[in-house]
Amino acid sequence: MDVPDEVITEGQLNNVTLSDADKAVKVCGVYRGYGSGRNRIPVLRDLDMTVETGTIYGLLGPSGCGKTTLLKCILGRLKVTIGEVKTLGRVPGSVGHGVPGKRVGYMPQELALYSRFTIGETMSYFGRLHEMKQSLVKQRTQFLIELLSLPEESRIIECCSGGQQRRTSFAIALLQEPELLVLDEPTVGVDPLLRHKIWEHLLAISRTHVTIIITTHYVEEARQAHKIGLMRNGYLLAEAPPSELLESYQLQSLEEVFLRLCEHDDGNQNEHDSSTREIVPSLAKRQPSGPSSEAEREPLFKDEIITSSNKESNRNCCADLCSWWPKPHNVVAQTIKNFIMLRRNIGFLMFEFLLPAIQITLFCVCIGREPYNLPVAVVNNETCMGSGFCGSANFLHHLDNRTFHLMNYSHRYEEGVEMVKQGDAWGVINIGENFTYDFKHRMSPLVSNDTLEGSTIHLRLDMTNQQITMTIQAKIMAAFQAFSSDILTSMKLNPAIAQIPIKVEDPVYGDLNPSFTNFMAPGIILSITYFMATGLTALAFVLERKQGLLDRSIVAGVNTIEIMIGHILAQFFVMVVQVCLLLTVALAIFKVPYEGSLVLVILLPLLQGLTGMTLGLLISALCEEETAAIQCSLGLVYPNMLLSGIIWPLESMPQWLKYISYCLPTTYAAEAMRNVLARGWDLTYKAVWSGYVMTIGWGIGILLLSAFILRIKGK
Ligand SMILES: Nc1ncnc2c1ncn2[C@@H]1O[C@H](COP(=O)(O)OP(=O)(O)OP(=O)(O)O)[C@@H](O)[C@H]1O
Numbered sequence: 001m002d003v004p005d006e007v008i009t010e011g012q013l014n015n016v017t018l019s020d021a022d023k024a025v026k027v028c029g030v031y032r033g034y035g036s037g038r039n040r041i042p043v044l045r046d047l048d049m050t051v052e053t054g055t056i057y058g059l060l061g062p063s064g065c066g067k068t069t070l071l072k073c074i075l076g077r078l079k080v081t082i083g084e085v086k087t088l089g090r091v092p093g094s095v096g097h098g099v100p101g102k103r104v105g106y107m108p109q110e111l112a113l114y115s116r117f118t119i120g121e122t123m124s125y126f127g128r129l130h131e132m133k134q135s136l137v138k139q140r141t142q143f144l145i146e147l148l149s150l151p152e153e154s155r156i157i158e159c160c161s162g163g164q165q166r167r168t169s170f171a172i173a174l175l176q177e178p179e180l181l182v183l184d185e186p187t188v189g190v191d192p193l194l195r196h197k198i199w200e201h202l203l204a205i206s207r208t209h210v211t212i213i214i215t216t217h218y219v220e221e222a223r224q225a226h227k228i229g230l231m232r233n234g235y236l237l238a239e240a241p242p243s244e245l246l247e248s249y250q251l252q253s254l255e256e257v258f259l260r261l262c263e264h265d266d267g268n269q270n271e272h273d274s275s276t277r278e279i280v281p282s283l284a285k286r287q288p289s290g291p292s293s294e295a296e297r298e299p300l301f302k303d304e305i306i307t308s309s310n311k312e313s314n315r316n317c318c319a320d321l322c323s324w325w326p327k328p329h330n331v332v333a334q335t336i337k338n339f340i341m342l343r344r345n346i347g348f349l350m351f352e353f354l355l356p357a358i359q360i361t362l363f364c365v366c367i368g369r370e371p372y373n374l375p376v377a378v379v380n381n382e383t384c385m386g387s388g389f390c391g392s393a394n395f396l397h398h399l400d401n402r403t404f405h406l407m408n409y410s411h412r413y414e415e416g417v418e419m420v421k422q423g424d425a426w427g428v429i430n431i432g433e434n435f436t437y438d439f440k441h442r443m444s445p446l447v448s449n450d451t452l453e454g455s456t457i458h459l460r461l462d463m464t465n466q467q468i469t470m471t472i473q474a475k476i477m478a479a480f481q482a483f484s485s486d487i488l489t490s491m492k493l494n495p496a497i498a499q500i501p502i503k504v505e506d507p508v509y510g511d512l513n514p515s516f517t518n519f520m521a522p523g524i525i526l527s528i529t530y531f532m533a534t535g536l537t538a539l540a541f542v543l544e545r546k547q548g549l550l551d552r553s554i555v556a557g558v559n560t561i562e563i564m565i566g567h568i569l570a571q572f573f574v575m576v577v578q579v580c581l582l583l584t585v586a587l588a589i590f591k592v593p594y595e596g597s598l599v600l601v602i603l604l605p606l607l608q609g610l611t612g613m614t615l616g617l618l619i620s621a622l623c624e625e626e627t628a629a630i631q632c633s634l635g636l637v638y639p640n641m642l643l644s645g646i647i648w649p650l651e652s653m654p655q656w657l658k659y660i661s662y663c664l665p666t667t668y669a670a671e672a673m674r675n676v677l678a679r680g681w682d683l684t685y686k687a688v689w690s691g692y693v694m695t696i697g698w699g700i701g702i703l704l705l706s707a708f709i710l711r712i713k714g715k
Contacts (some may be wrong), residue, residue: 008105022213023086025051025074027411030083032073043069045234046069047083051227052513058222058242060258061231067215070231071182073553076100079228088180099180101557102130105173109184111165116344119145119168120153123175125340128333129556132175136326137175143532144171144345147201163194170198172552174205181205181212219254227306230258280548283511307358326562334558334566338372342570351573353534357581359528360645363521375405377416377425381433391436395457398479413458420508427472427587429510432501436453439487439501463507464626476502521592522673523646526666529579529605530612531637536571537616538633540564541710542626560710566701568610574611588615595680600688604673607692610663611699618706621713646670663699668704672701 025313027049043066051057056470059067073085076092077101085092092099100106113122120141127137136167136199137340148167151160157168170186181202187195191360202212203224214225222228222242279691329591383695384390407425410418416428429619432438435457459476463469488494541563543688553563583602586592596600615632623629641647643657646668650658661667672691675681683689 004092004096017591022053023050024053024055024088024333025049025213026084026086027059027070028084029076030070030073030085031081032069032078034082035417036574040598043234044080044362047231047235048230049209049236049239050229051213053211054206055226056206056212056224056226058230059213059215060219060222060254061215061217063217064073065231065235067231068184071184075104075106075182077551077555099521100555102176103178104555105176105178105182105293106180106552106555107169107173107183107186108548108552109188111169112167112546112552113165113172113310113340114549116156118151118156119160119171121340122157122168122172123153124177125333125337126556128174128329128336129553129558131329132176140175140177141171144174148197152174163191166190166196174201177210179210181210182213183214183217184211185217187216188216191649195571206612219258223254228254228263232262232265237265265616272447325561326565326700330562331565331569334553334563335569338570339573342574349574352532353581354579355614356578357585359580360525360585363524370403372402373405373469374444374468374472375407375419375425376472377409377419377428379409379413379416379428379430381413381421382435383433384436391439391483391485391487393432394485395431395435397480398482400475400478403475413659414616417460417508419634420460423462425462426468427459429476430458430460432456432458435501436487439484439505439708440491456503458503458505459504460684461507464483469507473504508590520647521586522677523556523641523666523670525582525586525592526605526608526669526673527641527644527646528582529609530615531576531633531640532578533575533609533612534573534616534619534633534636536574537559537567537613538619538623538629540617541565541620542623542629545624560613561707564710567617569615572610575606575613579605579609592677594677595675597682600682601673604669604691604695607695608666608669611695611702614702614706615665618702621709640664640666643667644670665695668694 007256024216027047030044030047031042032044033040035041047066049070058394061067061418066325069078073080076087076091087099088097088103090097090099098104117125120138123141123144124134124137127134127140132140144150145153148171150167150171151164155164157165160168172182173181173183185204186565189294190198202214206212206226214222216222218437225242227239227241228245230237230245237258240248242254246252247256249260250258251257251260378396378398380392382390382392396406407419409419409428413430415427416425416430419425420428421658457476457480459473461469461472497710541550544553549564554560579602582605587594587601615636618633619629623632637688643661645653645661646666650661653661669691672688675687681688683692
């Protein structure tokens with residue numbers, strides 16, 4: 001950490017308060033770094049800078065010296081730790097100031113362009129952010145196309161050459177004819193002809209009272225500026241008109257001046273090193289003129305900082321609220337931008353439309369359908385001789401041959417059971433040796449049932465899969481009914497009197513459970529909508545942030561709430577189409593039963609989708625990389641499905657897990673959906689309205705949290 005040169009006292013702090021009306025930018029004693037604690041990187045150190053209105057200020061310095069950081073402080077994108085910045089007369093970010101906003105044109109170092117937009121659409125987007133009439137945007141676009149030799153406005157940005165893309169980026173900064181132009185290395189990688197053209201234009205507009213700050217590490221290029229600031233290690237070594245610097249140092253080039261200043265600075269550093277002390281970065285540092293010991297100095301620092309930051313925070317409290325309030329023109333700009341992006345990616349949009357319908361199709365095809373071709377061992381102990389009626393053969397004949405794959409093990413029941421134990425069969429059917437004879441006698445009022453106990457059909461099943469168990473049982477009952485109908489009709493008896501001689505013995509594995517097919521469908525519908533929506537927005541900020549587009553839009557005056565609303569509005573359209581297709585497939589094609597109001601059935605997935613979107617925005621706010629965002633959204637799918645009672649009933653969960661489950665956004669909703677679909681309940685039932693309330697509550701909560709995180713991270 002650097003040595004503080006001087007302690008700022010209360011009086012001194014007042015003295016540095018900025019009031020000069022003719023100064024477009026005034027930076028006083030600014031400190032700013034990145035990170036915190038041991039990982040803190042100090043960047044700006046006690047930096048002063050003055051830019052007069054209507055001049056070109058060349059900010060020069062080697063790579064990494066802090067030029068971009070300083071520009072971001074001037075634009076209000078970064079808050080200074082200590083010191084004061086005034087841009088166009090006020091603290092950047094003040095309510096109604098227009099910085100960030102339309103009073104400033106910003107060209108970031110990176111391209112920061114929507115590559116799928118045309119030049120015209122790009123201009124329209126930034127024009128909307130600056131509240132310009134579209135006719136004026138058109139006019140300015142034509143002017144800038146001519147001035148900067150850009151291709152026609154219908155040209156897609158990604159089809160432009162590198163130089164054309166940079167000039168488009170420059171044109172955006174000039175679009176609204178701002179009072180202040182901040183250009184971060186506009187000439188890097190630009191051919192000399194274009195560089196000359198850019199400087200020519202800058203000189204021309206500076207004569208119309210436009211102030212320009214331009215950074216470059218091509219030192220000689222800045223000779224054309226009215227004033228230059230030579231920056232090194234986070235502070236300015238010198239600040240003067242180029243001619244003055246050359247004259248006073250009696251040197252030929254600015255590069256030589258810069259080298260001389262660096263040597264001088266190195267000498268000064270060595271002198272200071274003997275008195276170097278480590279202090280916390282948030283404390284002010286200047287020439288020690290006051291109390292000498294650290295203990296004496298610290299309270300003074302802290303008071304100053306608290307006083308100054310309190311002043312700032314009081315002033316900004318209302319400002320913050322106002323700046324959060326979404327402005328319609330920004331929301332419209334964001335929404336249109338997102339729709340254009342959707343339109344440019346029509347293949348992906350179709351995929352997004354169809355994916356939920358494909359998922360529900362897979363669910364209906366793979367889950368809930370009747371299993372078939374099930375291996376079942378048959379042990380038929382009955383010996384049918386002659387031409388008499390053979391009941392066991394008749395019974396086996398009636399077993400559905402699509403469902404069963406029968407394997408005969410005559411007289412070897414144990415062998416059949418072993419097959420089930422080995423997992424080679426789902427069950428064993430054991431038919432008693434006197435089955436037909438006893439069945440006939442069973443119907444006789446003279447015979448007691450007890451005496452016939454040994455001649456029934458015995459079933460031993462693997463009951464680990466409830467769907468299969470239930471199918472086998474149902475099919476065996478159906479076959480028995482058909483058999484009893486045959487035999488009793490031949491005896492001229494009413495089949496309704498048949499007594500059922502089928503006994504289900506202890507299962508080999510598992511236990512019998514009820515069916516969950518219809519139980520699962522509502523939860524599956526909701527979770528598909530929820531996670532599709534999360535996926536739609538999880539990359540919302542990540543990509544724009546990485547490409548510098550988010551920063552650029554914010555400098556143009558958009559706030560994070562407006563960006564979020566823009567995303568939600570555009571993606572809501574996609575989601576409505578998804579939900580319509582999803583419900584059509586589920587309810588109309590696969591006949592998932594619904595007893596309740598269709599409005600409620602449609603509304604809940606839509607609300608769940610909106611909540612899913614807010615979760616996506618939260619992921620997007622938290623993650624810096626696409627891979628992290630994708631992993632995060634995918635990683636949430638399965639735990640949520642397992643914990644929300646979508647796949648298996650909550651009643652089977654341990655109590656502590658139930659508490660967690662009820663805290664999740666889809667649990668109450670799945671319950672409500674089930675009640676609306678299967679029981680036909682409406683909003684008067686708690687089990688229904690609680691699902692809607694929880695969904696809305698979660699949506700609002702996550703949205704606010706995302707906005708808060710974006711605010712804190714300054715994105
Ligand atoms: N977001 C960040 N987090 C941590 N460190 C950062 C961040 N941004 C910049 N830095 C560090 O701050 C220092 C100054 O960076 P800055 O981008 O302001 O320099 P610069 O003078 O604009 O460099 P260049 O000319 O290469 O663009 C560098 O050491 C850089 O590594």
